[in-house]
Every structure is written in C-alpha cells, then in structure tokens.
Amino acid sequence: MSRGQETGRPDDPRGATPGVIYGVGVGPGDPGLLTVRAVDVLREAGAVLAPAPRRGGDSLALSIARPHLPEGCDVHTAHFPMTEDPAVLRSAWEEAAATLLRLAAADRSAAFITLGDAMLYSTWSYLLAALRRLSPGADVRTVPGVTAMAACAAAVGRPLAEGREPLLVWPDEPPEDAGALLQWAPNVVFMKSGRHLDALADVAERAGADVVAVRRASQAGESVTVDLRAWAGDREYFTTVLMHRAAGAPPAAPSEEARS
Numbered sequence: 001m002s003r004g005q006e007t008g009r010p011d012d013p014r015g016a017t018p019g020v021i022y023g024v025g026v027g028p029g030d031p032g033l034l035t036v037r038a039v040d041v042l043r044e045a046g047a048v049l050a051p052a053p054r055r056g057g058d059s060l061a062l063s064i065a066r067p068h069l070p071e072g073c074d075v076h077t078a079h080f081p082m083t084e085d086p087a088v089l090r091s092a093w094e095e096a097a098a099t100l101l102r103l104a105a106a107d108r109s110a111a112f113i114t115l116g117d118a119m120l121y122s123t124w125s126y127l128l129a130a131l132r133r134l135s136p137g138a139d140v141r142t143v144p145g146v147t148a149m150a151a152c153a154a155a156v157g158r159p160l161a162e163g164r165e166p167l168l169v170w171p172d173e174p175p176e177d178a179g180a181l182l183q184w185a186p187n188v189v190f191m192k193s194g195r196h197l198d199a200l201a202d203v204a205e206r207a208g209a210d211v212v213a214v215r216r217a218s219q220a221g222e223s224v225t226v227d228l229r230a231w232a233g234d235r236e237y238f239t240t241v242l243m244h245r246a247a248g249a250p251p252a253a254p255s256e257e258a259r260s
C-alpha cells in the first residue's frame with residue numbers, strides 16, 4: 001500500500017487518490033550526507049521536482065539526489081527567478097506547487113528536493129505555503145536534511161557552539177554594526193555571504209574575532225580560508241562564514257550605535 005492510500009482523501013477534487021508530496025533536504029553536497037529517511041523517500045518517489053538556477057539548467061540538488069532515484073523516476077526541474085518582485089516570485093512558487101500537486105496526483109508520491117535542510121532558507125518553505133493555499137487537504141511532509149553550516153563546521157573542525165553559548169545565523173548582507181552581533185552571541189554564522197567577504201573581514205578585524213570562510217563544504221572543491229579578502233572577488237554563492245568571539249575575550253562593549 002502506498003503512503004497515498006494510507007492517507008487517502010476521498011474528497012480530493014482531483015479525483016484519483018493523490019500521493020504524498022515531500023520536501024526533502026538533500027544535504028550540503030556529498031550524496032553520502034543524505035539522511036536514511038531522505039534516501040527511502042527518494043527511492044519510493046514516482047516523481048521529483050528539482051530547483052535549477054537557470055531555465056532548463058543543471059540542478060545541484062538533482063546531482064546530489066540522482067544516485068538515490070529509482071529507475072524510471074519522472075524528473076522535472078523548476079526555475080525560480082532571481083528577483084525580489086513579490087508577484088513574480090509568488091507566481092513561480094504557485095506554478096511549482098501546482099506541478100507537485102499534478103505529479104503526486106496519480107497515486108504516487110512526488111518530492112521537491114532542496115539543498116541542506118528543507119526548513120532553513122529554502123524555497124521549500126514558500127512551496128509549502130503555496131501548497132497549503134492551493135490544496136489545503138494535500139498530504140505534505142518535510143524530510144529534514146544536514147545543513148550547510150553543519151558541513152562547514154565539520155570542514156573547519158570547530159564546533160558551531162558549545163555548552164550554553166548562543167548561536168546566531170545572519171543571512172546575506174551583514175548589518176552596519178555587525179560587530180554588535182558578537183555581543184549577543186559568541187558564535188555567528190553568515191550565510192549567503194560570498195558577496196560580503198570584504199565587509200566581514202572588516203567586522204572580524206574590528207572585533208578581534210576568529211573568522212573562517214568555507215565554500216562548497218562536502219562538495220568537490222571544498223575549501224576553507226581565514227583570509228576572507230582573498231576570496232572576495234569570487235562572489236561564490238556556496239560560501240558560508242563562521243565567526244567566533246576570540247577565546248577568552250569578554251563581550252565587546254556595545255558601540256554608540258548599538259546602545260542608541
């Protein structure tokens with residue numbers, strides 16, 4: 001019996017018993033870093049939808065998942081435009097959600113695959129919302145994945161946080177007074193930071209913090225540097241910066257700006 005039958009929804013307007021729709025985190029790059037659950041779900045998936053940076057282009061998530069897909073799996077890609085226009089984005093998410101509903105409708109499961117964990121800065125969160133809007137009764141499940149930051153910490157060999165220390169995650173452009181973040185948390189992860197390495201090098205220097213950048217963790221070409229400026233011109237998307245208050249350093253005094 002398929003999962004779709006177990007959770008069948010006889011009142012589903014699409015007629016046939018629809019299959020489960022999964023959002024699957026496929027981890028940071030190494031196909032060995034998928035969870036057992038993710039592999040099981042992918043092995044059973046009748047169809048897979050993968051995000052591609054360009055229309056018809058390659059999908060990294062798909063290359064990670066590929067070894068685990070069953071023969072004959074119906075594979076599709078979806079392009080999500082790099083725009084901040086909410087109308088364009090909403091329509092892309094709804095189109096992908098509608099594709100998943102269609103792919104899962106024929107008594108088989110369909111999986112949207114996404115890098116790292118599905119619930120951390122992932123398109124899956126928008127698809128989840130769109131699926132709930134378009135088909136509130138649909139059986140939609142999320143399979144968590146190994147995050148990029150976990151793979152980065154493993155590559156560096158330094159814990160993200162220990163004991164009672166807070167860990168703060170900051171995406172994209174750092175705030176003007178980014179050093180203040182270290183007053184709140186001795187450990188800060190800067191994601192989507194490949195375009196901000198000069199700024200982050202400045203922050204670390206001013207705060208006397210330990211800093212390391214990791215790119216393509218767990219993938220071919222994984223590399224690590226403490227010289228952030230050396231990579232600044234590359235603007236590599238798969239870059240994460242880990243910053244730690246220097247060992248033994250007390251929290252820095254708040255700057256005038258942070259106090260006001």
Ligand SMILES: C[S@@+](CC[C@H](N)C(=O)[O-])C[C@H]1O[C@@H](n2cnc3c(N)ncnc32)[C@H](O)[C@@H]1O
Pocket residue numbers: 028029115116117118119120121122146147148149151152190191192193194214215216217218219237238239240
């Ligand atoms: C849209 S977020 C996806 C995060 C992902 N869902 C997760 O759980 O880690 C993309 C950012 O994750 C980070 N990232 C993803 N894969 C990475 C990798 N293999 N190595 C280093 N950073 C990575 C980079 O900061 C990149 O800009």
